[in-house]
Amino acid sequence: MESKNAIEALAALAQEGRLAAFRLLVKHAPDGLPAGEIAERLEMPPSTLSTNLSILARAGLVSATREGRSIRYRADMSGMAALLAYLMEDCCGASPALCDPVISKVTCC
Amino acid sequence: MESKNAIEALAALAQEGRLAAFRLLVKHAPDGLPAGEIAERLEMPPSTLSTNLSILARAGLVSATREGRSIRYRADMSGMAALLAYLMEDCCGASPALCDPVISKVTCC
DNA sequence: CTTTTATTTCTATATTTCTCGAAATATGGA
DNA sequence: TCCATATTTCGAGAAATATAGAAATAAAAG
Numbered sequence: 001m002e003s004k005n006a007i008e009a010l011a012a013l014a015q016e017g018r019l020a021a022f023r024l025l026v027k028h029a030p031d032g033l034p035a036g037e038i039a040e041r042l043e044m045p046p047s048t049l050s051t052n053l054s055i056l057a058r059a060g061l062v063s064a065t066r067e068g069r070s071i072r073y074r075a076d077m078s079g080m081a082a083l084l085a086y087l088m089e090d091c092c093g094a095s096p097a098l099c100d101p102v103i104s105k106v107t108c109c
Numbered sequence: 110m111e112s113k114n115a116i117e118a119l120a121a122l123a124q125e126g127r128l129a130a131f132r133l134l135v136k137h138a139p140d141g142l143p144a145g146e147i148a149e150r151l152e153m154p155p156s157t158l159s160t161n162l163s164i165l166a167r168a169g170l171v172s173a174t175r176e177g178r179s180i181r182y183r184a185d186m187s188g189m190a191a192l193l194a195y196l197m198e199d200c201c202g203a204s205p206a207l208c209d210p211v212i213s214k215v216t217c218c
Numbered sequence: 219c220t221t222t223t224a225t226t227t228c229t230a231t232a233t234t235t236c237t238c239g240a241a242a243t244a245t246g247g248a
Numbered sequence: 249t250c251c252a253t254a255t256t257t258c259g260a261g262a263a264a265t266a267t268a269g270a271a272a273t274a275a276a277a278g
Contacts, residue, residue, distance in 0.1 A: 014123045046254080052236095175275085178274075180224075180226095
């Protein structure tokens, strides 16, 4: 991951509505939820939610697949893990042995 | 951790200069670096760096201690772990057993 | 007590981001 | 085809954030 991608992901999460949406999808991993249900649970206008989900998607933190009329969103745990890996890179100038296992387990479920 | 704190931390990291500073301090954990050296390495004007470090500090991601004329900054790995825990909370609606060990190891060094 | 070095606070401008109604697009069913 | 449902795209004003020079503060040394 490069700085630009990491900043995009962090900025995507650094906003109340998007953070709530992402966390909701993390709780519902790996199945995800349709956009309409997310909007309903978070009491967010559909257009606002849509904008926010597309920002999370561009950042690699969620993925979307159409299911009939609705679109199902899922948390992308590998995107999350890549972000964490970037933040922890060369942690303590130490050997990778210490931190790598932590990061690889973020995709635990 | 609450939403407000998490957003503060994420927003703090979602900016090129601050992300670079934080990652530099992660690499130099647990000893940290004096502000001047950070500014020099990142080629950032001291006033800009100072503003940025104070934003990271308020977000609980770095700590500062005076050492004579200079001020030493350190990455706060427990703040990092708290942020990760918040992002992964109730991951997959699953038992904590799966994800908790991952998070507690972020303070690996 | 004056000077030098290290860092912060203040301030103003420039830039970016957020929100959500209205209109547009996509899908499935009558 | 025509309609209802689900979601996205557009647009523009309001709000938040970034930057860095200049002035202020803190500490050490002469």
